[in-house]
Amino acid sequence: MSQEIEEQIAHLTRTVDDLSDVIARQEREIARLARRVGLLLEREAEREADGAGTIPLADQRPPHW
Template sequence: MTDTSRIDELEIRMAHQEQTIEDLNGAITAQWKIIDRLERQVSRLIDRLAEAEGAMGEAPPAHQPPPHY
């Protein structure tokens, strides 16, 4: 194997690795966008649940008998 063919082979490998890195970076960026969106949705759902629980008032526990007993 000559020095020129070794250099060509290394350049080809490097080009493939650069493309792989770009592809992985794109995938990670897309995943972070999804994660951010899901975190915002979960936060909104937690807020809505807290509001719903507050609107219901304090419900008596299911295991206590009613007050007329």
């Protein structure tokens, strides 16, 4: 019985370590994507500011209307 418990603990420890690695990778990826979104928002704001007097693309009607 003791060996079964030790095997289960070893398995659970491995699972926790694997999940911890996954979470760490996801955290880095989310941070990277958040930075990219921030840069894209800044770029879009600058583009819209440079085109003062024009209708922003997001507000334009599609050509088929």
